[in-house]
Structure formats: structure tokens, C-alpha cells
Amino acid sequence: xxxSFKLRSLTVxxxxxxxxxxxxxxxxxxxxxxxxxxVRFVLAxxxxxxxxxxxxLEIFYNQTxxxxxxxxxxxxxxxxxxxxxxxxxxxxxxxxxxNLSSLVACLAGETVIFSLIPLVSRKxxxxxxx
Amino acid sequence: MRPSRxxxxxxxxxxxxxxxxxxxxxxxxxxxxxxVLLDLDAFHSLRAVDSIMxxxxxxxxxxLSSAPNGTRYTFATSQGYYGFISSLGLVAGLSPSxxxxxxxxxxxxxxxxxxxxxxxxFSKSNVAALLAPLFAIGLTGWSAISILGADPVAENLxxxxxxxxxxxxxxxxxxxxxxxIGLLAFLDGITIQAHPITYYFLNLTLVAVTFTxxxxxxxxxAKGLILAMILSLYSFLLFALSGASLGEGETxxxxxxxxxxxxxxxxxxxxxxxxAEMGAPxxxxxxxxxxxxxxxxxSTIYPLLAWVAVxxxxxxxxxxxxxxxxxxxxxxxxxxxxxxxxxxxxxxLPPALCVLAATTIGExxxxxxxxxxxxxxxxxxxxxxxxxxIVLAASSSQLYHAYQYSTIYANSFNLEPRYSHxxxxxSAHTSNDSIFIANDVSIGVYIKAIDGRPVFFTTSQExxxxxxxxxxxxxxxxxxxxICSTNRTIxxxxxxxxxxxxIVTPALLINQNSxxxxxxxxxxxxxxxLTWFRSRPNFAQVYNDSNSFVFSV
Numbered sequence: 001x002x003x004s005f006k007l008r009s010l011t012v013x014x015x016x017x018x019x020x021x022x023x024x025x026x027x028x029x030x031x032x033x034x035x036x037x038x039v040r041f042v043l044a045x046x047x048x049x050x051x052x053x054x055x056x057l058e059i060f061y062n063q064t065x066x067x068x069x070x071x072x073x074x075x076x077x078x079x080x081x082x083x084x085x086x087x088x089x090x091x092x093x094x095x096x097x098x099n100l101s102s103l104v105a106c107l108a109g110e111t112v113i114f115s116l117i118p119l120v121s122r123k124x125x126x127x128x129x130x
Numbered sequence: 131m132r133p134s135r136x137x138x139x140x141x142x143x144x145x146x147x148x149x150x151x152x153x154x155x156x157x158x159x160x161x162x163x164x165x166v167l168l169d170l171d172a173f174h175s176l177r178a179v180d181s182i183m184x185x186x187x188x189x190x191x192x193x194l195s196s197a198p199n200g201t202r203y204t205f206a207t208s209q210g211y212y213g214f215i216s217s218l219g220l221v222a223g224l225s226p227s228x229x230x231x232x233x234x235x236x237x238x239x240x241x242x243x244x245x246x247x248x249x250x251x252f253s254k255s256n257v258a259a260l261l262a263p264l265f266a267i268g269l270t271g272w273s274a275i276s277i278l279g280a281d282p283v284a285e286n287l288x289x290x291x292x293x294x295x296x297x298x299x300x301x302x303x304x305x306x307x308x309x310x311i312g313l314l315a316f317l318d319g320i321t322i323q324a325h326p327i328t329y330y331f332l333n334l335t336l337v338a339v340t341f342t343x344x345x346x347x348x349x350x351x352a353k354g355l356i357l358a359m360i361l362s363l364y365s366f367l368l369f370a371l372s373g374a375s376l377g378e379g380e381t382x383x384x385x386x387x388x389x390x391x392x393x394x395x396x397x398x399x400x401x402x403x404x405x406a407e408m409g410a411p412x413x414x415x416x417x418x419x420x421x422x423x424x425x426x427x428x429s430t431i432y433p434l435l436a437w438v439a440v441x442x443x444x445x446x447x448x449x450x451x452x453x454x455x456x457x458x459x460x461x462x463x464x465x466x467x468x469x470x471x472x473x474x475x476x477x478x479l480p481p482a483l484c485v486l487a488a489t490t491i492g493e494x495x496x497x498x499x500x501x502x503x504x505x506x507x508x509x510x511x512x513x514x515x516x517x518x519x520i521v522l523a524a525s526s527s528q529l530y531h532a533y534q535y536s537t538i539y540a541n542s543f544n545l546e547p548r549y550s551h552x553x554x555x556x557s558a559h560t561s562n563d564s565i566f567i568a569n570d571v572s573i574g575v576y577i578k579a580i581d582g583r584p585v586f587f588t589t590s591q592e593x594x595x596x597x598x599x600x601x602x603x604x605x606x607x608x609x610x611x612x613i614c615s616t617n618r619t620i621x622x623x624x625x626x627x628x629x630x631x632x633i634v635t636p637a638l639l640i641n642q643n644s645x646x647x648x649x650x651x652x653x654x655x656x657x658x659x660l661t662w663f664r665s666r667p668n669f670a671q672v673y674n675d676s677n678s679f680v681f682s683v
Contacts, residue, residue, distance in 0.1 A: 028221075037223050044222035048214070049236070063309045070247050071297065075313060077240060078294035081214060081287070082320040088188055088213035089371060097186030098213070100220045107221070 017058040017115035021051060025108035032104045047107045053079030055114035059121075083110070140256045147260060148242050151267040154533045155238060155274070158281075158540035165228045168543040170572045171283040172230060173579035174590055175212065179226040182216035194578045194585070195592035196602070207591065208284035210323020210368075215282070230282040237286040241481070242266060244293035249485045249492075251300045252431050257514075258485075258492025261521060265484040268528035270535040271407035272399065272476035281539070288328030289477035291321045295332055296437065299355060303343050303433055306350050315361030322365040327468045331441060331478045333359055338436035346429055385594035386467035387460075388603075390452050393646045398452045399445050399472045408480050409528035415487035422494050434486060441479040448472025491521060545576060549634060552678040553580045556630075559673070564629040569610040569650065570637035577632070586628055587640075602626075603642040610639050611648070612662055620668050623683055631669065633660075633679040 028047055031039045053076035057064055064072065087106050088098055096102045158168055167176060181189045188209050219229030242263035250259040298314040318336070322329035336359055343352040390397050405413050420438070423431050447469045451460035460466055468474055496517055503513045546553075556566075556577060567586040568574045574585030574593075587593055587606045596602065605622045608614035609631060636651030650659075660679065663669060673680035 032221060035223070041222040041224070044218055045236070047221065048218055060309050063307065066305065067301075070243070070250075071301065074240075074244055074247055074294050074297060078291060078298075078317045078320075079313070081291065082316055084214050084217050085210040085320060085323050088182075088210075088217060089368065092187040093371070098182060098188070098216060098220070099186050102186075103217055103220055 015119075017055045018119065021055055021111045021115035024051065025112050028104055028108050032100060047080075047111065048084045049077050049080050051076075051080065051111050052083045052107070052114060053077060053081075055111055055117075056083070059114065059117050061118065136256075140260065143260050144243070144246055144263070147263050147267070148239055150529075151238065151242055151263065152235070154267050154529060155536055156235065157533070157536040158544070159231070159235065161537075161540055162544055165225065165231050166544060167227055167231055167546070168281050168539065170575050170590070172281060173575045174592075175208075175215070175230055175282055175284070176226055176579050178208075178212040179215050179219065179230060182212055183219055183226055188213055192592055194582070196587065196594075196596050208323070208325050210320065211284040211287045211325070213323075214287065233282050234286050237290045240290040241293060244290065244297060245481055245484060248293060248297050248300065248481075249488050251297065252434055252485065253489045253493040255489075255492035255496070257496055257517075258488040261488035261491055262481075262485045264521075264525060265412050265487050266481060268409055268412070268525055268532045269407060269480050269484075270532050271403065272473045273404075273407040273480040274532070274535070281543075284325040285328065285474070285477045288321060288324035289481070291317060291324050292328055292332050292478055293481060295321060296335065299336055299339055299358075300433060302354050302358065303339060303351055306354050311354050311358045311361070314355075314358040315364075318358060318362035319365030319368065322369055326369070327474050328478075329362075329365060330465070330468050331444070331475065333362070334440050334444075335437050335478070338440035339433040342429075342432040342436045345432070380465065381597070382591060382595045383461065383465055383467040383470070385591070385596075385599055386471045387451070387457065388599060389589060389594060390448070390470045391457065391645055392640070395452045396647070397471045397473050398448045399475060400449055400453075401445070404445065404479075407476070408483060409525075409531070411524045411528065412483060412487045415490040416483040419486040419490040419494065422490070431486075431489060434482060434489070437482045438479070438486065441475055441482065444469055444475045445472050445479070448475075491517065545573075546580070549573070549576065549678055551675045552632070552634070552673070552680070553577070555673050555680065556581045556583060560630060565627055566630045566632055567606065567609055567623075567628045568632040568634065569639055570634050571606075571640055571647070572638065573632065573634050586626060600642065603640055606640050607642040611641055613641075613643060616666055619666075623668075628683055630672075631681045631683055633663065633681070635677050 024043070024046060027039075028043050031043060034040070050073075054072075056079050057067075057072060057076055067075070084107075087103070087110075091098050091102050091106065158166065162168075167173060177192070177194070178189065181192075189212075215229050215233055216226075218224065218233065219226055222229070224232070245262040245266055246259045249262040250256070253259070295314060295317045298310060298317060302310045302314055318329070318332060321332050336355060340352050340355045340359075343355065416438070419431070420435060422428065423435055447460060448471070451457045451466075451470045460470060463469065496514070499513050499517065500510045503510055553576070557580075560566075560581075560583065562582065563584070565584050565586055566574065566577055568577065568588075571587070571589045574588035575590055577583055577585050578588075585593075587602050601622075605619075605626060608619040608622060609628075610633070635656055636649070639648040639650055640646075641648050663679075663681065664671060668683055669681040671679060672682045
């Protein structure tokens with residue numbers, strides 16, 4: 001009982017997002033400048049098609065608890081594609097340019113930030129609660 | 131069977147169906163290799179992706195387009211798609227062509243999974259959910275535009291985003307949630323970055339779905355969908371940032387009507403095309419679902435009916451535009467290009483019919499059969515197995531047909547090797563600013579992509595979105611068909627500063643005088659044709675191989 005409560009609690013604070021995003025972001029930074037093409041390809045798929053959207057949905061976990069696993073996955077994919085497209089515009093209009101370094105920094109950075117938001121917001125809420 | 135095992139079995143079957151689909155659709159990837167691009171649009175996309183990957187920014191103007199500088203109508207139509215493919219290429223370390231060639235596989239899988247999820251949300255039947263992607267594998271022709279391996283077009287992304295948005299709309303039609311509204315608005319707006327046509331058809335569908343909700347008097351849910359559509363208008367800001375404007379969309383509507391008017395009308399879908407590409411069994415099953423839903427007032431699938439009805443009406447409007455005297459009326463409808471060029475409906479209409487066909491079996495037929503079997507004491511497992519066998523047998527011919535289509539497509543649309551010597555010669559012997567005119571309406575797209583030379587006329591949108599379209603089509607006609615006076619032809623060529631004329635076989639030529647497309651493939655005709663061409667003053671042959679010729683002008 002206690003164990004399942006802890007697991008649910010961890011899920012609510014968005015630990016899933018952090019557990020996935022932080023290590024994968026480190027791997028993205030490490031491998032993106034290597035010649036290990038299969039690893040790069042898999043990481044590219046994860047960061048362009050899944051992780052950013054998944055982390056955004058995790059921020060709204062309580063409001064999306066009714067979503068089935070497959071629905072959550074597909075919406076994550078749609079959101080990730082949208083975020084990747086917006087990233088391209090942001091990089092273009094900030095004159096940073098769309099290149100490997102800027103994309104890796106952008107994708108890894110935003111993913112880690114998104115994944116931390118649920119944890120931070122829960123901490124803030126806990127501090128406000130008397 | 132335990133629920134977890136049953137769910138695992140369902141997902142395993144889905145993986146098998148996706149694998150089967152990969153085999154049917156991935157013939158080109160398997161036989162031609164992972165970096166070979168097929169067909170016309172892929173090479174337009176290649177230039178755009180190459181531009182982004184080389185210059186590091188979203189390009190707002192295509193320097194090789196016929197559209198005048200300042201209109202900026204070119205790469206702007208699918209900037210999101212080009213940007214996404216470029217990002218994939220850069221992060222994964224792929225070349226532009228590799229990144230493009232691999233992308234349909236990704237979107238193909240997404241489409242099939244989306245179809246599974248949509249069917250499940252409508253029917254709650256796992257059998258229906260599995261059959262919908264199975265039926266989608268069997269699509270051919272224009273309807274396979276979105277899921278054909280190695281044919282990267284913006285609608286690959288568009289179709290996947292369309293289906294995910296429809297899934298969200300389905301959720302929103304059952305539950306009011308500001309978060310779902312926000313998510314749908316975001317995805318709806320992003321579809322314009324895949325292709326404006328995706329946005330156009332998605333919102334037509336959402337309006338129709340909203341009507342079905344209004345009919346059920348669930349006003350709050352309808353308001354949610356309307357709010358999502360209104361919020362999605364942020365997309366026009368993105369569209370403007372990408373360098374396009376609505377005025378250019380209107381110019382494209384006129385060009386689209388011109389293109390659709392050329393006979394034979396290959397860019398307009400009719401009912402026979404729809405049946406041929408989807409297969410009669412799928413159409414019949416979808417028809418049965420529609421009849422049952424209306425007869426028994428199955429309101430849960432009304433949104434699906436609305437989806438089919440509104441997109442099928444586009445097919446009818448396209449037919450009216452092309453085959454009746456009311457074409458000019460259709461042309462006068464603002465932004466009518468997607469209605470006139472109705473082949474563009476095919477990534478979005480057939481998936482709905484596949485879901486309906488699957489619903490007929492999984493939702494309407496199977497439960498009735500199982501209850502009937504219980505009365506005569508036949509195991510429901512036997513009934514289930516028998517139904518699966520019947521469906522597989524019925525769809526096997528369509529799957530085989532799709533495999534054959536995929537094989538033919540992989541061979542006949544692989545045009546880069548066929549004219550490789552021509553491209554090499556152009557690259558080595560002509561200057562970068564030499565303007566080419568080519569007899570085939572498509573070959574110019576390859577010359578632009580491979581050699582980087584401007585081409586006077588192609589049927590790509592960036593070349594027909596011009597104010598002097600009719601004049602250009604007349605020049606194209608006069609240069610390659612013996613129906614104009616020589617002096618007039620020469621003066622027109624000089625006015626457009628054309629340097630070289632390219633003749634390839636086989637080719638599809640434009641005859642502006644009779645508003646038609648002329649097939650030129652007979653090798654017997656070629657000798658006479660070349661004799662006529664060589665006899666004209668101002669044309670000197672400078673290159674030839676077995677199926678291509680270049681004349682300097």
C-alpha cells in the first residue's frame with residue numbers, strides 16, 4: 001500500500017520526465033558530435049518525436065490523467081513535432097542559426113527544463129501550503 | 131485470458147501489421163536503398179531541406195522559382211516540414227536526401243498507430259482498431275501519397291498531424307477540458323506548417339464534427355471545439371513569419387484551376403478513382419457502417435460520418451469544377467485550390483473510410499456473430515478466428531495489389547539514374563544562370579534540384595503561382611509542339627532569356643491551345659520529332675544520349 005502510494009506520488013511530481021529527460025539529454029550532448037550514427041538516429045527520434053511533448057504533458061499530469069497510454073504517446077508525438085518546428089523559427093529569428101550545436105542545446109535544454117517544471121511547481125505548492 | 135496478456139497480444143498484432151505495412155510500402159527502401167528519392171515533390175523538398183541545412187535558417191524565398199521575387203511564395207508552403215526534416219538530418223547526422231528518404235517510414239508508422247487509436251476511441255473494439263491500419267496498408271495511388279516509403283512529401287507529416295488532431299478532437303467531443311482545447315489549438319495551428327492544405331481540410335473536418343456535437347445539444351463540448359479552432363488562428367502568424375501571405379494563396383487558386391482543367395484530369399479525383407485506390411471491399415464495408423450508423427442512430431460515430439461527409443464533398447466539388455460548366459464558379463470561391471486539386475484530399479479521406487470499414491466488422495458484425503454462435507453453441511474463439519480468416523482473405527488481393535503498385539512505383543518513378551548523364555552534362559557544360567526549358571512538365575524539378583539551374587516552367591506550385599501563367603504555358607507549348615509560327619516562338623523565348631531546350635522521352639507535354647496534357651513516349655515518333663526540332667532556326671543540338679537531348683537557343 002505504502003509502496004504503491006509512493007510510486008503514484010513520484011509519478012505526480014513528474015519524476016518520470018526527469019528520469020527520462022536528464023540522462024537522455026546528457027547522452028544527446030555526448031553522442032551528437034560522434035560518428036555513432038545508429039545511436040544519433042535513435043536519440044534524434046526520441047528528442048524530435050517524443051520527449052519534449054511527453055514532458056509538457058507531464059506538467060499537466062493531473063489534468064491528463066484520463067488519457068490512455070497510447071493516446072498520451074500520440075499526443076506527445078504531435079506536441080514534440082510542433083515544438084521542433086517552433087524551435088526552428090526561434091533559432092532562425094534569434095539569428096543563432098539552425099545547426100547541430102544550436103539544435104542539440106535547444107532540444108536538450110528545453111527538455112530538461114520542461115521535465116523540472118512539475119517538480120518545482122510541486123515544491124512551490126508545498127511551501128505555500130501552511 | 132488475463133487483460134494484461136490480451137492487451138499485449140493486441141499490441142503485438144499491431145506491430146505485426148505495421149511490419150507487414152513496412153514490407154508492402156517499403157519496396158523502394160529495400161530495393162533502391164535508403165537515400166534514393168522518388169517522384170517529383172521529393173526533389174522540391176530536397177532543395178528546401180538542403181537550403182536550411184546549409185544556410186542554417188528557415189528560407190523565405192526559393193531563388194530557382196518562377197514566382198517573382200517579392201511574392202515569396204515558394205518554400206513557404208511547408209516550412210515546418212522542411213525544418214523538421216532538416217532538424218532530423220542535423221541531429222541524426224544524415225544527408226538531406228537520407229533524412230528525406232527515411233522520413234516517410236516514421237510518418238507511416240505514426241499514421242497506422244493513430245488509426246489504431248482513433249478506431250479504438252470510436253468503437254472500443256480491439257478488432258476494429260487492428261483492422262483500420264490493416265485496411266490502410268492496402269491503399270494505392272494518390273491515397274498512398276502519405277504512407278509510401280521513399281516518397282517524402284509534406285503530406286506525410288500532414289497526414290500524421292491530421293490524425294493526431296482528430297484523435298484530440300474525438301477526446302474533446304467527449305470531455306470538456308481547457309487543456310485539451312489548448313493542445314488541439316496548438317496542433318491544429320501547427321498543421322499549417324506541414325502544409326496549408328492539411329490545415330484547410332482539418333478545419334473543415336473540425337467544423338463538421340462540431341455540427342454533430344451541436345446536433346446532440348452538448349453545447350459546452352461544441353464550444354470547446356470552436357474555441358480550439360479560433361485559437362489555432364495563431365498559425366497565420368507563423369505562416370506570415372515563414373514568408374507567405376494569403377494573397378499568394380489566392381494566386382495559387384487560379385493556378386490550381388488552370389492545372390486541374392488540363393485534360394486528362396489527373397489532378398482531380400472521381401468516384402472510380404476512389405474505389406480503385408481503396409479497394410471495393412473497404413468501400414463497401416465503410417458504406418455498410420454509414421447505413422447502420424444512420425439507421426440505428428449510432429451517435430458515437432457521428433463525428434466519423436461528419437469527417438467522411440465533408441471530405442467526400444470535396445471530391446464532388448472537384449468533379450463539378452472540372453467536369454461541368456460550373457468550374458469558374460468553383461474557382462471564384464476564395465482559396466479554392468484544395469477543392470479543385472482534389473487529389474490532395476487522399477491522405478485525409480481514405481483513413482476515415484478505413485476506420486468506418488473496420489468499425490463495421492469489429493463493432494457491428496463480430497458481436498452479433500458471437501451472440502448468434504452462443505445460441506448454436508459454437509465457441510466465440512472459432513467465430514473470431516473465422517472472421518479474421520475471412521477478412522484476411524478479402525483484403526489479401528488488395529494488399530497484393532498495393533505491393534505491386536509499390537514495386538512499380540519504386541522502379542518507374544526513380545528518375546534520377548535514368549537521366550544521370552544529362553544532369554552531369556548540364557552541370558559541367560552550362561553556366562549557373564542559364565535558363566532551361568524542358569518538354570516534360572516534371573523534369574525541370576530534377577534539373578533544379580540536381581544541377582541548381584533555373585527552369586522556365588514546371589507544374590510545381592512555385593512555378594505556376596505566377597501572374598503570367600498563361601503566357602508561360604503558351605511559350606512551353608510553342609517551343610515543343612509544332613503548332614506556332616517560328617518567329618513568334620523565337621520572340622517569346624528571347625523575352626524570357628531562355629538559353630537551353632531539353633527534350634526527354636517519355637514526357638508529358640502541355641498544349642495550352644487545347645488545354646491538355648500530351649503524352650510523348652513513342653520512340654517511333656521521336657526521329658520525326660527531332661528532325662522537326664533540328665530544322666528550326668536558332669536551335670542547335672549540343673548534347674544527346676539514348677533518351678535525352680539538349681539544344682542551345
